[in-house]
Every structure is written in C-alpha cells, then in structure tokens.
Amino acid sequence: MARESIREWLAASPVRLAPMASYTNVPFRQVAVACGSGYTTNEEIDADALSRDNERALLSAQTPPPESGIDLGVVAMQLLGCTEETMVPAALRLVEAGAHIVDVNMGCPVPKIVKRGKGAALMRDVASTAQLLTAIRRAIPDTPLTIKIRSGWSDEHQNAVEVARMAQDVGVDAITVHPRTRAQLYAGRAPWDVIGDVVRAVDIPVTGNGDVLSLADARRMMDETGCVSVMIGRGALGRPWVFDPTYGALDDEAKYAYEIDVISRHLDLMEAIFAPNEAAFQAKKHLMYYSHGWPGATLIRRELFDKRWMSEVREVFAMRLRPLRPAGGVPFATSAASTVVE
Numbered sequence: 620m621a622r623e624s625i626r627e628w629l630a631a632s633p634v635r636l637a638p639m640a641s642y643t644n645v646p647f648r649q650v651a652v653a654c655g656s657g658y659t660t661n662e663e664i665d666a667d668a669l670s671r672d673n674e675r676a677l678l679s680a681q682t683p684p685p686e687s688g689i690d691l692g693v694v695a696m697q698l699l700g701c702t703e704e705t706m707v708p709a710a711l712r713l714v715e716a717g718a719h720i721v722d723v724n725m726g727c728p729v730p731k732i733v734k735r736g737k738g739a740a741l742m743r744d745v746a747s748t749a750q751l752l753t754a755i756r757r758a759i760p761d762t763p764l765t766i767k768i769r770s771g772w773s774d775e776h777q778n779a780v781e782v783a784r785m786a787q788d789v790g791v792d793a794i795t796v797h798p799r800t801r802a803q804l805y806a807g808r809a810p811w812d813v814i815g816d817v818v819r820a821v822d823i824p825v826t827g828n829g830d831v832l833s834l835a836d837a838r839r840m841m842d843e844t845g846c847v848s849v850m851i852g853r854g855a856l857g858r859p860w861v862f863d864p865t866y867g868a869l870d871d872e873a874k875y876a877y878e879i880d881v882i883s884r885h886l887d888l889m890e891a892i893f894a895p896n897e898a899a900f901q902a903k904k905h906l907m908y909y910s911h912g913w914p915g916a917t918l919i920r921r922e923l924f925d926k927r928w929m930s931e932v933r934e935v936f937a938m939r940l941r942p943l944r945p946a947g948g949v950p951f952a953t954s955a956a957s958t959v960v961e
C-alpha cells in the first residue's frame with residue numbers, strides 16, 4: 620500500500636534536509652539529495668494562496684519536468700493552513716502536481732502566520748486540528764500524510780504527545796518533531812527528550828529535528844530518542860555535504876574540490892531554474908552561507924549584494940570569494956548553523 624512506503628523511504632536514507640521557507644527550493648534540494656539527503660520537503664505552501672492561484676504558491680508546488688534532468692526522488696510538499704475549505708483542495712492539487720507525501724505544517728512560529736490560526740497555532744486546538752487532518756486524510760487516502768510539530772505553544776502548554784496520539788488516531792503516517800515551543804522560536808537548545816516522549820507514545824515513524832549539525836549528531840539523536848530519522852535545517856545551509864558520510868574522511872584538498880563542485884552545481888541549477896533576477900537573489904543568499912567563516916569574506920559579501928545578475932554574482936564568487944576559502948576548511952563552530960536567517 621502506497622501509504623506504507625513512507626517507512627521504506629525513511630529507512631532508506633534516514634537523515635534529510637528540513638524544510639526552510641525561501642531556501643529549500645528545487646536547486647538546493649537537488650544539491651542536498653546529490654550529497655546524500657533522504658527525501659526532501661519543499662518550502663511551506665500557503666493553502667489560501669494556492670486557492671487564489673498565487674504565482675509564488677504555484678511555483679513552489681511545481682515538480683521539475685523530466686526533461687530538466689533534475690531528479691529529486693521522493694518529494695514531500697508541505698501545506699500551511701487551517702481550514703478544510705482550502706487545505707483539502709490544496710492537498711489534492713499537490714498530489715496531482717507530483718507530491719509523493721503531503722506534510723502539514725504545525726510548527727511555523729511566525730506571528731503573522733499563527734495569528735491566522737496556521738502553523739504552530741494548530742497545536743492549540745487539538746479537536747479542530749483532528750477534524751482538519753481527518754478531512755485531508757479522506758481526500759488523499761493513498762498518499763502518505765505527515766505532520767511537523769513543535770513541543771507545544773509555550774512552556775506552560777506543551778502537548779506534543781497529545782497531538783502525536785491524535786494524529787496517529789486520525790491516520791497520519793509519520794511525524795516530525797522539532798522540540799522547541801512556539802514561544803522559543805529558534806532560540807535556546809532543542810530539548811531532544813520531547814522527541815523520545817513522542818516516539819514512546821506512538822507506533823508511526825517519528826523524525827527528530829533540532830540542533831543537529833553532523834551525521835554523528837544525527838546518530839546520537841536517534842540513539843538517545845529512538846527516532847527513526849533526523850532532519851537537518853540550519854546545519855545544512857552552506858554545507859549540504861553534511862549529508863555525505865564520505866565527506867568527513869576526505870583530505871583538505873579533496874574537501875575543497877568537493878565543496879567548490881557542489882557550489883558550482885548549485886549556481887548552475889539556480890540559473891537553470893529561476894528567472895534571472897530571482898537566480899541572482901537566491902545565489903547571493905546561498906553564497907552568504909557557503910562563505911560563512913571564510914577569512915575576509917564579510918567585505919566581499921557587501922560587494923556581492925550590489926550585484927543584480929548571475930554573471931556578476933559568478934564573477935565575484937570565482938575571482939573574489941573562492942580564493943578566500945581556507946585551506947584547512949571552515950571550523951564549524953563559526954559556520955552557518957549558528958546563524959538564524961528568517
């Protein structure tokens with residue numbers, strides 16, 4: 620049965636890229652998958668926007684055509700919303716558009732989102748959310764349906780276990796837990812014990828997430844909590860090679876060649892997929908992360924930000940940024956994952 624496939628997909632490649640709005644678009648996901656990430660999730664798609672045929676939502680809901688040469692493998696698409704009227708047709712549209720998995724965002728903490736009852740606000744009203752998930756489940760009976768939750772709304776209102784049990788009861792096939800509360804946003808350490816609590820409470824597969832910066836961290840999270848898979852978010856920005864178990868064993872020269880090859884392929888993909896202005900905008904954002912910790916990169920990043928076209932961005936990368944990459948690699952403590960960009 621198609622819904623059972625999710626267990627195989629999770630087991631086949633247990634560490635994967637977390638969805639990150641305005642970062643985890645097709646080019647970055649393709650790069651992450653090529654480095655070894657398990658199935659990826661696109662950036663959140665607002666069901667209301669999709670119902671209005673909003674251009675950005677439609678773009679996010681597209682899968683690359685076969686002639687593009689891009690192969691993302693299994694694709695999860697994430698929906699943001701709170702009403703059956705928009706979420707049910709949106710889920711159907713995502714399946715039609717090629718989603719192998721539909722994921723419901725129950726963790727987004729952004730004020731303008733939760734104010735409208737979406738994202739993490741779905742964890743506050745468990746009964747209504749149960750109805751919403753039941754309606755989506757009925758509409759897409761053969762497609763794996765997953766949710767991504769936080770530990771709760773606030774320190775005083777932590778209900779990840781209750782929400783997880785409810786989700787299992789209404790037919791959700793797998794759960795990802797990012798164990799910060801909505802009030803914590805991305806600050807402080809993610810209390811992994813909440814992931815273990817959810818694992819023990821349900822029989823469906825649980826993915827853990829939060830503060831994982833390496834495959835060794837991912838292994839530790841799986842050992843400590845019993846989760847079957849792990850998502851890496853900020854720790855993959857500027858270092859998608861985090862998913863490659865062979866990367867750590869490479870010598871400095873091979874690491875350098877590997878990284879430059881990945882960055883170059885990422886630039887090529889952005890140029891191939893996006894309109895010219897969007898390609899340059901995206902490339903600048905990702906180069907900020909790739910060059911994090913490279914000595915002297917701050918000044919050049921400012922220069923980069925004035926550029927409007929990919930040809931200019933590529934020139935700054937090749938002539939100015941790339942020569943700064945330190946021979947021994949970038950010590951991770953100073954690298955991208957310590958920064959939240961949202």
Ligand SMILES: Cc1cc2nc3c(=O)[nH]c(=O)nc-3n(C[C@H](O)[C@H](O)[C@H](O)COP(=O)(O)O)c2cc1C
Nearest residue numbers: 637638639640663767797829830851852853960961
């Ligand atoms: C810039 C940014 C955008 C994000 N966008 C989404 C999103 O669209 N959907 C979602 O479920 N989580 C989103 N998240 C949360 C991440 O998926 C992840 O749960 C969080 O960053 C914690 O994991 P980490 O410590 O590995 O980064 C976002 C996080 C960041 C930093």
